[in-house]
Amino acid sequence: MKLTLVATCMFGLEKILGEEIDALGLTRLDTMDGRVTFSGTEADIPRANIALRCAERVFVHLGAFPARSFAELFDGVRTLPWEDWVGRSDAFPVKGHSIKSGLTSVPDCQSIVKKAVVERLKDKYGISWFEETGVKYQIEFFLFKDVAHLMIDTSGVALHKRGYRPEAGAAPLRETLAAALVYTARPREDILFWDPFCGSGTIAIEAAMMVSGRAPGLGRSFAGEAFANIPKTLWEDARAEAQGRIRTDCKFEVYASDIDEDILDVTYENALRAGVEEYLNIFQADARTIKKEDRRGTVVCNPPYGERMGEREEIDRLYQQLGGSFKALYPWQIYVLTSSDRFDRLYGQRADKVKRLYNGMLPCYLYQYFKPAEARAEKGRTAKEIFDRKPDRRPDGRHVGGRTSNQGAGQRGDRPYPPKKKF
Numbered sequence: 001m002k003l004t005l006v007a008t009c010m011f012g013l014e015k016i017l018g019e020e021i022d023a024l025g026l027t028r029l030d031t032m033d034g035r036v037t038f039s040g041t042e043a044d045i046p047r048a049n050i051a052l053r054c055a056e057r058v059f060v061h062l063g064a065f066p067a068r069s070f071a072e073l074f075d076g077v078r079t080l081p082w083e084d085w086v087g088r089s090d091a092f093p094v095k096g097h098s099i100k101s102g103l104t105s106v107p108d109c110q111s112i113v114k115k116a117v118v119e120r121l122k123d124k125y126g127i128s129w130f131e132e133t134g135v136k137y138q139i140e141f142f143l144f145k146d147v148a149h150l151m152i153d154t155s156g157v158a159l160h161k162r163g164y165r166p167e168a169g170a171a172p173l174r175e176t177l178a179a180a181l182v183y184t185a186r187p188r189e190d191i192l193f194w195d196p197f198c199g200s201g202t203i204a205i206e207a208a209m210m211v212s213g214r215a216p217g218l219g220r221s222f223a224g225e226a227f228a229n230i231p232k233t234l235w236e237d238a239r240a241e242a243q244g245r246i247r248t249d250c251k252f253e254v255y256a257s258d259i260d261e262d263i264l265d266v267t268y269e270n271a272l273r274a275g276v277e278e279y280l281n282i283f284q285a286d287a288r289t290i291k292k293e294d295r296r297g298t299v300v301c302n303p304p305y306g307e308r309m310g311e312r313e314e315i316d317r318l319y320q321q322l323g324g325s326f327k328a329l330y331p332w333q334i335y336v337l338t339s340s341d342r343f344d345r346l347y348g349q350r351a352d353k354v355k356r357l358y359n360g361m362l363p364c365y366l367y368q369y370f371k372p373a374e375a376r377a378e379k380g381r382t383a384k385e386i387f388d389r390k391p392d393r394r395p396d397g398r399h400v401g402g403r404t405s406n407q408g409a410g411q412r413g414d415r416p417y418p419p420k421k422k423f
C-alpha cells in the first residue's frame with residue numbers, strides 16, 4: 001500500500017536527513033523544521049528505521065486537516081482510517097505537540113484525539129469498551145499553524161538509541177547529531193578520521209559505522225515489528241538488505257583520543273558493541289599537542305563547552321590553544337561543534353563555514369575549516385555576528401584498534417588497547 005511516512009530529526013538536520021531518504025530510493029514530499037515527509041510502502045518502514053542515521057523516529061502519516069477548534073480536531077481525527085492499523089484489542093495512547101496554533105493546550109488536544117479515535121473504532125468494531133491489552137500503536141498529533149497532522153510511531157524507542165551506548169561520558173553527544181557531523185565532514189576510506197575529544201566515542205563510532213556501511217538500527221528492535229500491517233518478513237528483508245551493505249574489505253581508520261584515560265574504556269566497550277572496534281585506534285592524548293601525520297586527515301570533534309559557572313575562562317584558553325595545534329594540521333579539514341558563539345574569534349581564524357545546530361535544546365555551531373589560516377582574516381567573525389543577520393530557527397516555539405600514549409599520531413606509542421593481558 002502507498003503510504004505517507006514522516007521522519008523526524010533534530011533541528012538543523014533536515015537537509016542531511018532528506019539526502020539519506022533519497023539514498024534509500026524514496027521520494028521526498030515535504031520538509032519542515034524537524035521533519036521530512038516522504039512516500040513509501042510498508043516495506044519502507046523497516047528500511048527507514050534501520051538505515052536512517054539522522055532520524056529520531058519514523059511515523060506513518062494518517063492525514064492532515066485544519067484544526068482551529070476542538071470540534072474541527074475531533075471531526076478530522078474521526079474521519080481517519082484508524083482501523084487500518086489499530087486492532088480491536090490494541091493499545092493506542094496519544095501524545096503530541098502544538099506550535100504556532102490556536103489550540104495550545106496539549107492535554108486537552110490529547111483527550112479530544114483519544115475520544116475521536118475511540119468513536120471511530122467503536123463504529124468500526126461494534127464494541128464500546130477497549131481493553132487496550134494488545135500491540136501498542138503510539139498516536140502522535142502535531143499541530144502546526146492550525147493544521148493537525150495525525151501519525152503513528154513505528155520506531156518506539158527513539159532512533160538515536162542505537163543500543164551501543166549504555167554507558168556514556170559526562171556530556172555525550174546524541175548519536176544522530178554525531179552522525180550528522182560525520183556526514184557533513186564526508187569521511188572517506190583513504191582519509192584518516194580523528195576525534196581528539198572523543199569522550200564515549202560517539203563521533204568516532206558513527207564515522208566507522210558510516211564508512212563501513214553498518215546501518216545504525218541493526219542492533220536494536222522497533223515498535224513497528226509488532227504491527228499486524230508490517231509482516232515479519234519485511235523486517236527480515238530490511239535487515240538482510242542492511243547486512244548486505246556492510247563492507248568487509250573496508251580499510252577506514254579512525255583515531256579516538258581524549259585527555260581522560262578512564263573514558264577510553266567506555267569508548268572501547270561502545271565500539272565493541274557497535275561492531276566497529278576494528279576501525280578505531282583509541283589512545284590518550286591532549287588535543288592541544290596532537291600532530292599531523294604524513295597523509296590526509298579530517299578532525300571532527302565536540303570539545304567541552306564550559307556551560308557551567310567558572311569554566312568559561314578555562315574553555316576560552318583551550319579554544320585559543322587549539323588555534324595553535326589545529327591550525328598546524330592544515331591541509332587537514334577541521335570540524336568543531338561547540339555552543340560557543342565566539343569560537344572562531346578565540347581560535348584566531350574565521351571559519352570557512354558555520355552551521356547552526358541544536359544539541360538537544362542547546363544552540364550550537366559547527367565551525368568548519370577547509371582553507372589555510374593565511375587565506376582567512378585572522379580575527380574571525382563570531383558566530384553571533386554571522387547568525388544575527390539570519391532568521392532564527394530555534395525549537396523554542398514548542399509548547400511542549402590500538403591505544404597509545406599522549407604524543408599525537410605519528411609518535412603514538414605501542415601499548416595495545418585493550419591491554420593484551422585482559423584478553
Ligand SMILES: C[S@@+](CC[C@H](N)C(=O)[O-])C[C@H]1O[C@@H](n2cnc3c(N)ncnc32)[C@H](O)[C@@H]1O
Nearest residue numbers: 171172173197199200202258259260286287304
Ligand atoms: C563534550 S565531551 C565529548 C563528548 C563526546 N563527543 C561523546 O559523545 O561522548 C568533551 C571531552 O573532551 C575531553 N577533553 C577535555 N580537555 C581535553 C584536552 N585538552 N584534550 C583532549 N580531550 C580533552 C573531556 O575529557 C571530554 O571527554
